[in-house]
Amino acid sequence: MADDEVIPMCIADMDFQVAPEIIEAMEKKAKHGIYGYTTFCENYYTSIIKWWKKRFQLQIERDWICFSPGIIPGMNLLLQVLTKPGDKVIVQEPVYYPFYSSIENHQCEIVTNSLLFVDGHYEIDFADLEEKASDPLAKAMILCSPHNPVGRVWTEEELKKIAEICLKHDVWIISDEMHGDLVYKGNRHLPLFSVNPDIQNRSILCAAPSKTFNIAGLQTSIIMIPNDKLREQYQKKLFQFGMMRPNVFGVEATVAAYTSCEYWLEDLLRYLEGNLTFVEEYFKTNIPEISLIHPEATHLIWMDCSKLGLKGEQLFQYFLKEAKVKFDEGYKFGKSGESFLRMNIACPRDRLKLAVERIREAVREMQIKEQSYR
Structure with a gap:
């Protein structure tokens, strides 16, 4: 250099470079020579369900799985459904900065539940979170888990407290778990869905193979929505913005990654x-x-x-x-x-x-x- x-x-x-199995799947698709509109094959859903079951002991229902070309586009669509202009959305700063613009895109107010920097370690200020969530205008919280940029893997106790507070005050949680696979020894990522059965109906889990397997350019992310009504509203937004079809190579790469590249x-x-x-x-x-x-x-x-x-x-x-x-x-x-x-x-x-x-x-x-x- x-x-x-x-x-x-x-x-x-x-x-x-990505895993050879992903390259092989892409080459096979490239040689097919037809790159028209595509849809999701059954192997796509099965690979996601099996991955989350094996890696996180979480049972995902097929119907929960929705598409987005990226987590941030999906987050923007979710905020369109969950909020109206003037509502408040909670974030735990310092945090991944596209969260801020996603909130501002919908004329909502950013409410910061700032993380506490204690002896070189970040902790959640739960008293402040309780206060912010109790505001009637607080409609959603964007949770970064694991946290980007501070690198925290939230413990089961911490996630339970977050879930408890948001359920108490009727605040939806959009849980960005993009980095859930990239966890170092001695730590364990727990999906938000797994810590409280009630939170599943008041939260959304956002994930993707992109960070894990270095395929972000293929624009295939996963938005898991257990709540039937919200899922229907989200799907309508996808169609409204013409975002209902995946990248033809993204589907192939996702299946190859989750089935062959652990x-x-x-x-x-x-x-x-x-x-x-x-x-x-x-x-x-x-x-x-x-x-x-x-x-x-x-x-x-x-x-x-x-x-x-x-x-x-x-x-x-x-x-x-x-x-x-x-x-x-x-x-x-x-x-x-x-x-x-x-x-x-x-x-x-x-x-x-x-x-x-x-x-x-x-x-x-x-x-x-x-x-x-x-």
């Missing part, structure tokens, strides 16, 4: 854990000025750069210009992220090594300049 070439460590996809995911998780260990040890030894929030899941690391004295766009631009490393800007995830950056570690280790070395040099240059001004 050239010295002046920027290393991208921002957008949350992976720099790894071994690939296990190999991926081992490699990511190695990357995580390498990065955490490197920063601790060589860049102690930046504190890494240890992720329990996702291939993303939330970086606390508050000791550097830079915030917002200035912080982002410094590493882009001086280190030639592009992160995700922390401030986009919420006000509490102004001194943070998000780093994607789903790349070959040699590239990761080059990136952290550039970061170290950029921090050293900053310190040298500061000393020269004294």
Whole structure:
């Protein structure tokens, strides 16, 4: 990689080739030579049901499974059904920033149940959540589980409390479980549906093979809606916006991934854990000025750069210009992220090594300049 070439460590996809079974399924479909409108084969539904049963011990009903080209488009359609202009939607910031625009798209008010940053660890402020959910205008909560960007895997107790509060105050939960497969050893992702039988009728589970198997460009996501009335309303919205048909290659890739590629995911998780260990040890030894929030899941690391004295766009631009490393800007995830950056570690280790070395040099240059001004 050239010295002046920027290393991208921002957008949350992976720099790894997909499993050979997915490539084979795509090639077979490509050779078929007809790429017209498609629909969902029975194997599509079966593969999803079996995956969630095996990985999470959750029994999914076939009828619950709805389509969306992506979780964010699906979330926008759900908010059209669940809210009206002026309603309030709760998010737990810092959080994946498209949540904010999804809420604003429908002229709803963003209500922040800010996560508590305690001794380098994020926790839920349940007293604040109770207060926010008790507002009659609070109609929905968008839950990020596992959480992006802070990397928390919510415990059963935490999920039960969230469900209890939202059921008490009649608040729908849209649970984004996109990263549920990317969980590190010692942690266990629990689908929201599994922690309280009553919550199934007042919540929606959003998932996809895209993060797990690096096929986001095929635009095939899964929106699970147990509530019959809401599911009917959602399906009507899909038809209204002409979004009812999937990508012809996306269906094939989903089936191949869920039926044949679990071994690939296990190999991926081992490699990511190695990357995580390498990065955490490197920063601790060589860049102690930046504190890494240890992720329990996702291939993303939330970086606390508050000791550097830079915030917002200035912080982002410094590493882009001086280190030639592009992160995700922390401030986009919420006000509490102004001194943070998000780093994607789903790349070959040699590239990761080059990136952290550039970061170290950029921090050293900053310190040298500061000393020269004294």
